[in-house]
Amino acid sequence: MQNLSRVAPDLRVANSHTHSVSPSGFPFVSRGNLETLQANLGYRCNQTCSHCHVDAGPKRTEMMDKTTVNWLLRCIETHNIQALDLTGGAPEMNDNFRDLVVAARKLGVRVIDRCNLSILLQPDQKDLAEFLAREQVDVVASLPCYQKENVDQQRGKGVFDLSIAGLRKLNALGYGQPGSKLSLNLVYNPAGATLPPSQESLEVVYKKQLGNDYDIEFNQLFVMVNMPIRRFESRMAAKGQLIEYKNLLKNSFSPENLDGLMCRSLVSVDWRGYVYDCDFNQMLNMPLKNADNERLHISELITMDLCGNAIHVDGHCFGCTAGQGSSCQGALVA
Numbered sequence: 001m002q003n004l005s006r007v008a009p010d011l012r013v014a015n016s017h018t019h020s021v022s023p024s025g026f027p028f029v030s031r032g033n034l035e036t037l038q039a040n041l042g043y044r045c046n047q048t049c050s051h052c053h054v055d056a057g058p059k060r061t062e063m064m065d066k067t068t069v070n071w072l073l074r075c076i077e078t079h080n081i082q083a084l085d086l087t088g089g090a091p092e093m094n095d096n097f098r099d100l101v102v103a104a105r106k107l108g109v110r111v112i113d114r115c116n117l118s119i120l121l122q123p124d125q126k127d128l129a130e131f132l133a134r135e136q137v138d139v140v141a142s143l144p145c146y147q148k149e150n151v152d153q154q155r156g157k158g159v160f161d162l163s164i165a166g167l168r169k170l171n172a173l174g175y176g177q178p179g180s181k182l183s184l185n186l187v188y189n190p191a192g193a194t195l196p197p198s199q200e201s202l203e204v205v206y207k208k209q210l211g212n213d214y215d216i217e218f219n220q221l222f223v224m225v226n227m228p229i230r231r232f233e234s235r236m237a238a239k240g241q242l243i244e245y246k247n248l249l250k251n252s253f254s255p256e257n258l259d260g261l262m263c264r265s266l267v268s269v270d271w272r273g274y275v276y277d278c279d280f281n282q283m284l285n286m287p288l289k290n291a292d293n294e295r296l297h298i299s300e301l302i303t304m305d306l307c308g309n310a311i312h313v314d315g316h317c318f319g320c321t322a323g324q325g326s327s328c329q330g331a332l333v334a
């Protein structure tokens with residue numbers, strides 16, 4: 001396999017995640033083994049949440065095509081990928097979603113669906129929950145609060161009730177139930193310019209509230225930091241809180257989070273097949289480059305070994321290292 005160190009000289013300065021600091025002040029970090037392929041299947045979504053770092057919504061047209069989906073599957077095979085993490089938009093709205101899930105599961109890969117819950121109630125997705133259960137797909141679902149007002153304020157009017165209905169559907173199929181192999185994890189992110197509370201203690205509160213009020217069960221709560229990019233960045237800027245929030249992230253830097261950064265073991269692939277260190281770098285248009293200094297496409301990744309290469313870091317990365325840390329699997333240091 002080719003190594004990218006020849007083609008990204010500006011990033012080559014880092015061969016250890018602790019030795020030097022980038023111009024943004026964030027330490028350089030390098031890649032470990034590639035374990036997870038995170039694919040953004042497109043920006044269309046049935047919701048338009050205020051914190052969305054993708055700017056997703058019903059009018060977006062960018063969707064991953066079948067050819068690119070097939071490259072994902074080739075990449076899973078050649079890199080012995082352990083997990084396929086599907087995101088969007090609402091990934092289920094991509095016409096290739098179900099074929100991809102079935103093919104990936106046949107390859108023995110763990111598949112994660114980042115589900116907004118309300119999609120499970122859409123008229124054309126009424127069998128979606130059953131499909132996910134049949135294929136034993138792990139569901140990671142956003143629910144930024146256990147209170148209706150807060151969820152509706154952040155994710156749109158009526159979204160809380162739809163989310164509860166979606167969770168009930170999943171529970172009825174065995175998701176989140178004791179002894180079940182069907183995993184259901186929820187995601188919390190703060191409504192405003194603050195760091196999330198302790199993941200461990202908030203999970204206890206969520207389980208109590210959702211259990212008592214709605215009879216809902218789930219496995220784990222993932223607590224995530226809001227990234228100051230796209231829609232959330234604009235919102236913070238409009239409120240005059242952006243600089244303060246960025247300073248909060250920077251001042252809350254915890255070096256013990258560096259080892260667990262998700263970008264050390266994951267690549268993110270956009271709807272066109274271009275490769276990034278993570279979903280945030282994708283949104284900031286910070287792609288990996290090939291030998292011709294052009295955007296690296298997943299069709300080229302098949303024959304490359306990224307291990308040891310420097311990760312493209314910048315000021316937004318402080319969102320991943322603030323406090324208990326943040327990743328697509330929640331806090332880094334619980």
Ligand code: SF4
Nearest residue numbers: 045047049052089116
């Ligand atoms: S946060 Fe998720 S559910 Fe909300 S608009 Fe963005 S992609 Fe859709």
Ligand code: SF4
Nearest residue numbers: 263277278280317320
């Ligand atoms: S924003 Fe992306 S590249 Fe930066 S630390 Fe977080 S996961 Fe890594």
